[in-house]
Amino acid sequence: MNENLRLLKPFFRGFPIIILVMFLAVLSAKKYLNYVTPMYESTAKLKLADTEEGVPSANLFKDLDVFATANKIATEIEVLKSSKLMGKTIAELPFNKEIYRKGDMLTVELFGNSPITIEGTFQSEKALDKRYGLDVISKKEYQFFYPDSKTGISGKFGKPLKIKEGTLLIGLNEPYLESKNDAKIIDKYEFEFLSNQKILAKIDKDLDIVSVDKDVPVIRINLKSNVPEKAALFVNKLAEMYIKDYIESKFKAANTTVDFLKEEINNSNKKLSASENNIQDFRDTKKIVNIRQETETDLRKISQLKIEQTNIKMNLDAIKELNRYIASGKKNYLDLAPNFEAFTDLLSTEMVKNMKKLQADKKDLLLTYTPEEEKVKIIDAKLKDLIDYQIESIKNTEKSLQTKYNGLSNDITEFEKVFIGLPEKEKELTILNREFNLYETNYNFLNSKRIDAEIARSAKIAFHKIITPAEISKTPVSPIRSIIIVVAAILGMFGSIILIYLVHFAKAKVNDEFTIEKNSTIPIALTTPFIKLKEKTKDNFLKEAIQMELKGMIQEKAILVISSYDKAADHLFHSKNLANAFKNQGRKVLVIDATTQLEGDFDTQDYLNFAHPKYLSHTKSVFQNEIQEKMKNYDLCVIHNQSIKEDKLALLFMSLATQNLIVLDSRKTAEKTIINMELIKDEFQLPNVWFVLNKAGYNPSVFAEIKNLWNKYINKTNS
Structure with a gap:
């Protein structure tokens, strides 16, 4: 604590000097502020259209503004800074001429409150970007001075004045003088006609275009100027020209797109018609109605024939087996026990029943008579007839089944001939259909886009909007009087303290x-x-x-x-x-x-x-x-x-x-x-x-x- 007090002694000793230096610093700062040119700032906020959120996200408005996209904020900032858009903006603002009232210590620009008016026509740009002098002698006469010239040229208000590379017409601003009875006319002035390059350079130096937030499609446009009206006028006009330029660009793009789409639709229509004719010619030549349906029908028929052939083959095989069995035991036919599942017609069944009955009757007769008995022989004759008929019937059935089987095989072979060359037909037809679908899709797409583009061309609206227009600033942003004075006082304080301690340690x-x-x-x-x-x-x-x-x-x-x-x-x-x-x-x-x-x-x-x-x-x-x-x-x-x-x-x-x-x-x-x-x-x-x-x-x-x-x-x- 004693050490701290020891170090503070020079401070307390030099405190009066600190107060004096701070007082002088504040006086100097105030004097400086009386002569420094203040800068005013105006800000406008521009909301960009966002197709993902808000009104533009509705399908109706998406159709109206078909070229609206999820804007890249950085890209739009560069568009706002572009010389093209800036040039359009300054072309609609009275920034090409500056008039100043010249004082001994301070020169002030007069914008909208000048007691004189100055118009000029120039044959060369050499006359631009030069600060000319003007001394108003009376309400009728003045003295004109070239830059850095001590000799003036006399002139009268309302009469043209020929100068190098141009002509000036200087007059009194009557409307302003009528509204300001105490306006001072006789004074020293300076004026300058600015080229577009110099206007852009002056604006670009104090223009600041930034996004409010990287995820929020809102852009803030700031401009500082020594004339508050200029700052507000420019930022509002720049935002307005951005929206106007967007609408014009959208209309031109939509108009160009419509013309392009119409031409493309005509070309696509011709190709589509040619593709349709190619498909028709191919179907006529190959006699094709519907390959898929015809193929399915033929396959279904072949499948049915093969099923039928299989059934007949099974019956034929059974008959052949039965025939071989009977042939092997023909002499003892009645002793056989054949399987007649493959031979099931009613006549054969009835014949077998009769043979069984005759066989039983023969057995009964043999109990009484000998085999040579006439009755027995008659029964044998009947049995023989029935057996012969049965055997012949089986043979005929076999032949009939074989004939059917062969016929079905021929039919199947004939139907299968239909599939010869079918893959190639399908390939060619697929190629033709693919070509047709491609042209049809392209044709439908182009028509859809043509309708969208025509809607966009008709709807001359934009969803960019100015949410906060700039206002004329009442207080300057620089220099800030309070901060300058406080900083001057602080600098005076620290400067004097440093000086006191330097002297203290130097001594x-x-x-x-x-x-x-x-x-x-x-x-x-x-x-x-x-x-x-x-x-x-x-x-x-x-x-x-x-x-x-x-x-x-x-x-x-x-x-x-x-x-x-x-x-x-x-x-x-x-x-x-x-x-x-x-x-x-x-x-x-x-x-x-x-x-x-x-x-x-x-x-x-x-x-x-x-x-x-x-x-x-x-x-x-x-x-x-x-x-x-x-x-x-x-x-x-x-x-x-x-x-x-x-x-x-x-x-x-x-x-x-x-x-x-x-x-x-x-x-x-x-x-x-x-x-x-x-x-x-x-x-x-x-x-x-x-x-x-x-x-x-x-x-x-x-x-x-x-x-x-x-x-x-x-x-x-x-x-």
């Missing part, structure tokens, strides 16, 4: 006890405060005499040498007052003066002057013997030494001392003196060296020091 004075203790091992005996009132001097030094006694510095017959490094006057105050303090304590004090500065301040019997040049030749032992001789009748000897820097007798007296007091002035003594004394003490082996800090804790104001310097200067001048 490098002793300042306080901490500085002494930091730079030396020599102890501090006394710290004498700055004493403003003389009546307090006695009490202070009595207190210091007691402190020295308590510290064991004052002994019987002690020799106290008081010195300083630069000037003997720096320790005169302590020499005189310490000697008096010891006398006031009742001690007999011998005062030895090595400078004559104490002459007349003490009784002659107690005062000894060693300042005479004759003492320069004395040795240490001579001084020592003389002092000891004088000290026989005294308790204490106080020597007011010379300055150590002069180095004549100062070190000699210090070597004789019982106690050496080195007075350091906190406001005058340089910090390096402490180190020098440390070196001197070690080099010359000086006994019992102590520091005395004079004006301890004294931190006078700068104004007080200035006053003291001024008083010294006056006194020196008077003397």
Whole structure:
């Protein structure tokens, strides 16, 4: 905490200077603000159409604005900055001419409030971008000046004035003068006709187009200008021209697209018709109605024939097997047990029943008659007829089934001939159909886009819109008076503080006890405060005499040498007052003066002057013997030494001392003196060296020091 206070002392000491510098800085800032040209800013916000959200996302409006896309904000910002769009904008604004009222310190542009009007026609662009001068002499006459010209050309209001590369017509702004009765006409003016390149350069320097947020399709257009009306006019017109240009571009694109689509539709229609004719010719040539249906029908017929053939084949195989079985046992036909599942007609079944009945009847007759009996033979004859008929019937059935089987095989073979060359037909028809579908899809797509483009061409609307139009700014954005003044005050404050500390560290004075203790091992005996009132001097030094006694510095017959490094006057105050303090304590004090500065301040019997040049030749032992001789009748000897820097007798007296007091002035003594004394003490082996800090804790104001310097200067001048 003490260290912080020590560092703050220069600040508190120089506080009046800080206040003064801050005051001057604020005055300078205000003076600067009176002459600086203020800049005004106007802002317009433009919302871009977003096909994903909001009104444009509806299908109806998507159709109306077929070319609307999810706008890339950065791309649209570049469109707004494009020279083409900027050129269209400035073409509709009165920015090609600037008129200024010229003052001694400040030139102000007059926009819409000029008492004069200036029109010009030029044969060459060399006349543009030049600042011409105009001195209005009266309400009828004026003086025209070329740039950097001291000689004027006389002219009259309302009459053309021929100049290099053009003609000017200068007149009075009657509507403005009628509205402003106190308008000042007679004055100095300047005017300039600007080329498009210079207008664009001036605008581009102060134009800022940014997005509100990377995910929000809103663009902020800012422009700074010394004329607030100009800033508001330009940003509003730029946003308006952006929307207008978008609509025009959309209409041109839609119109061009419609024409292109119509031509493409005609070409696509011809190709589609040719493709339809190719399919028809191929079907007629190949006799194709529907390949798929015809193929499915033929496959179904072949499948049915094959099923029928399989059934007949099964029956045929069964009949053949039956026929072979009967043929193998023809002589014993009635003993056979054939499987007649393959021969199941009703007649055969009935014949088998009859044969079984005749066989039973024969068995009954054989019980009575012999085989030769006529009745038995008749039965045998009947059986034989039935058996022969049955065998023949089976053979005929086999032949019939074989014929059917062969017929079905022939039919299947004939139907299968239909599929010969079918893949090639399908391939060719697929190619023709694919070509037709391609042309048909293209034709339908082009017609759909043509309808969309015609709708877009008819709907001259855009979903970009100005959500916040720019307004004429009432307060400038730069310079901001409050900030400039505050910054000037802060800079003045910090500048003065830095200067104060630079001076403080450059002077490098002793300042306080901490500085002494930091730079030396020599102890501090006394710290004498700055004493403003003389009546307090006695009490202070009595207190210091007691402190020295308590510290064991004052002994019987002690020799106290008081010195300083630069000037003997720096320790005169302590020499005189310490000697008096010891006398006031009742001690007999011998005062030895090595400078004559104490002459007349003490009784002659107690005062000894060693300042005479004759003492320069004395040795240490001579001084020592003389002092000891004088000290026989005294308790204490106080020597007011010379300055150590002069180095004549100062070190000699210090070597004789019982106690050496080195007075350091906190406001005058340089910090390096402490180190020098440390070196001197070690080099010359000086006994019992102590520091005395004079004006301890004294931190006078700068104004007080200035006053003291001024008083010294006056006194020196008077003397």
